[in-house]
Amino acid sequence: MDARARSVLSRVLRRVPSRDMGALLEKWSCLPEDQLRAVDYTRPRATLTEHIIGLCEDNSLGLKHVTNLEMIYHIENPDQGSWHACQLTDPQDDAASVELVQFKEQFKAHLLGVVRHISIKIKKHEDDAIWIRIAWGDNFHKPNHLKPTYAVHHLHTSYVFISNLAAKHKIFLSQALEVATKHTSIKEGHLTTKSLTAMRDLLLRRYPQVFPSAQLRILKERNAPPLHPCIAQEHSELEQTRHQMACEAFGPGPAPKLETAVYKLETRYRGHGSQTLAEGEEFFRGVVRFSSSSLLESFHHCVASGVAEGPVTPLLSAITRKGRNYFVITDKGPVPPGQSAHRT
Template sequence: MDDAARRLLQRLVRRIPAQTLKTTLDKWGRLKAAQRQSMDFTQSKWALTEKLLAICEENELTLKHIAELEMIHVIENPDRSMWYALQLMDPEDDAHSVELTQFKEQFKSHLSELVRHVSIKIKKHTDEAVWIRIAWGDSFSRPNHLKPTYVVHHLQTPYVFVTGLTSKLKLLLTQALVLSTRHQAIKDASLSGRKLTAIRDLLMRQYQQVFPTKYPSPLAESNQNATNPLIDKEQAELSANRHQMACEAFGSGMLPQLQSAVYKLETKFRDHMNKTMTEREEPLKCVVKFASTSLLESLRHCASSGIASTPVTPLLSSIPLKGRNYFVITDNGPGPSSQTRQPQN
């Protein structure tokens, strides 16, 4: 093993929790049964690293094999990075017929033409997602496997999810994606989050949605001994209507665990009592961020319980409706307008 493989393996063992390292190595399949049994996973990370390095040396494993181990860990634990969504645009007539082998060949070919030194590993996951690991180099340096980019794409869909992508490399990646998927353009989807499954389910509508109805079913009266049954009935109907409108805005059942939504305000300051701010030429700028362990669930509860007013404002209902969590609000229109954003590390 060369120094690059050693450094990658050392960092990888530090990142993987000891209780899951054994399972990850089993899935890797590069160690013999006797070698796996010889490892004591109760030892310190330093001792485990030294033992694993010795075994990999014995098996003559290379940087390519260690990158495979990292890819297994990332696929099994995708929520440790910030993911950004991209959307492919203007599909060509044969875009729907692109299959895995063709995509792999085309993607590797196009990206290798754009970057002289690049390492690409493509793997299809059990949920049909295509995972891509890219270690970038340039005309003079070898690929840096310590800072790879990961890409997730479901074939025959227009959505791509990336992490670890810098602005400098974005153009190269998107150009290869557009060519290999038979599309003509790609744009930022203005959606990001640490839970890959959440932003994927939101964009692909893989959660239970509720569509508007003029006749929501009223809640059954739960307390027959109420002092005023008319008031009790009215409150039950109001509660049912709030719940209906909350579900129409955000969906019902389990919702994607989106963790944040950002609203950027760019508008003129309006207050006739404050001429200093009103007469300034530059627009007033501020940012509002909503954060929660499950933002859509929190917003639905606020609307359903009466904490937030109903019908739900388009500023909030646009999150699931448009599949975005980044909005720019300007004076150009009555509703929230989205603006593309560059992925950042």
Template sequence: MDEQTIFVLRRIFKKIPSRNIEDLLKNWNCLTADQLRALDYTRPKWTLVENIISFCEERRLNMKHITNLEMINRIENPDNDTWHSCQLVEPQDDALFVELTQFKEQLKAYLEGVIRHISIKIKKHEDEALWIRIAWGDNFSKPNHLKPTYVVHHLHTSYVFICNLMAKHKILLYQALVVSTKHGSIKDAHLSNRSLTAMRTLLLRHYQQVFPNNHSMILDEGNTYASHPCIEKEHAPHEERRDQLASEAFGDSPTPKLETAVYRLETRYRGNGKTTLSDKEELFRGVVKFSSTSLLHSLRHCVASGMVEGPVTPLLSAITQKGRNYFVITDKGPGVSS
């Protein structure tokens, strides 16, 4: 093992909790059974890592083995980085017939054709997701394995999830995805989050949801009332209605774990008519951000408990219905930037 490989290996273990190392090494399957038994997982982490490195040197492992270890850890712990979603559009007639081998070959061929030094590794997970690790270099420097880009894509779906992508590599990756999936272009899906599972649940339509009907009514009852059988009976229909409104907006099943929703304002001050309150045509700009450890669960609880009136404003229900958590609000209404 050369110095760069050992350095990358140390950096990988630095990010892995000690309690996860044993299972990770077993899944990696690059050390012998005797070596795994010889490791003492009760020792300090730095000592354990040095022992692992010495065993890797005995096995003459290279960067290919080390990057495989990193991919296994990333697949098992995907929520350590912020993911951004993109949507493939304008599918060609044969887009549904793209096979895994064809996808791999075309993706690698395109990127290796425009960048001399690049490392691309593709692994198919048990849930049919394709995990792609790209270590970027250029025509003069070797791939940087310390800051790889990760891409997750389910073949024959229109969404792609990306993390750690630098701006200078964005157009290259986008074009490679368009070519290898046989689409016309790719665009921002305006959904970002640390939980990859939550994003896939929303965008791949695995989230069971009851959509609003045309008879939603605004609730005007109080938030609290005394506990009495007669009062409880009287308020039971209101509780059912609140639960219905909460389900219509955010579903009945456990909500996807989103942490934020951002609304960017680009509006003008206006009076009762259509005239602006200022002679200037400059826009009033601002940003409203909702944050919670589980934002959708918090919003659903607010509606179901009567803390807020229903029906839920489209600005909030659009998070689940459109699969977005970034919106731009203009004088024409809510939307997203182009």
């Protein structure tokens, strides 16, 4: 085992809790069963890591095996690192017929043709997600396996989820995805989160949703906690309405666990009559960031409990409606002479 393989293996093993180490190595299937049964996973982490590395060296395992272990670890633990979404656009006529073998061939052929030193691994997961691991090199350096890019794509959907992609490699990956999926272009999705699961649930609509309806009482009876009879009689109509609005905006059940939503402001100070207070000045720029361990659940609770007034502002409901958590709010007033409008 060379130094590169040892470094990658050591990094993966340091990330895995001792209690999960055995299960991960079993899925890897590169070490004999009798050796795995003899491993004492209660040993100190440093000692355990060195012992497993020694077993790998005894079995002549190399970089190919180690990178496969890293992929298994990431597939089993998708909610780590930072992920951002991209959307494929303008599909060609035969885009719906693309299958896994064809995708692999086209994707690898394109990247191998434009990057001299590169390592590509593609693995299909049980949920039909295609996991891609890319270690980038260049004309003078071998692939850097300590900083690989990961991309996840479900065939016949328009979304790709990417982690750890350097700006200089973005054009190569974008072109390879366009060729392999038979799309004409790919655009930024303006959705970033630490949880790949939340990102997929939100964009692929894998969470309970409620659409506008006049049937408020059904939602109330099914989901709301019991109230004191007197309070229920006095406020039931208002509470039903708030609950309906919250469910329509953020769903009735567990919502995808996004941590942040960012709103970039490009506005001007205004006085009475919507007149700007400084017509000739530049935009006032700022950033508003909402943070929570489960942001959509927090918004749902605020609306349903009456902490936030309804109806839900489109700035918040757009998170689920558009599948984004980054927005730019621009000034919609008259543009001063000599200045261009900043709108997105």
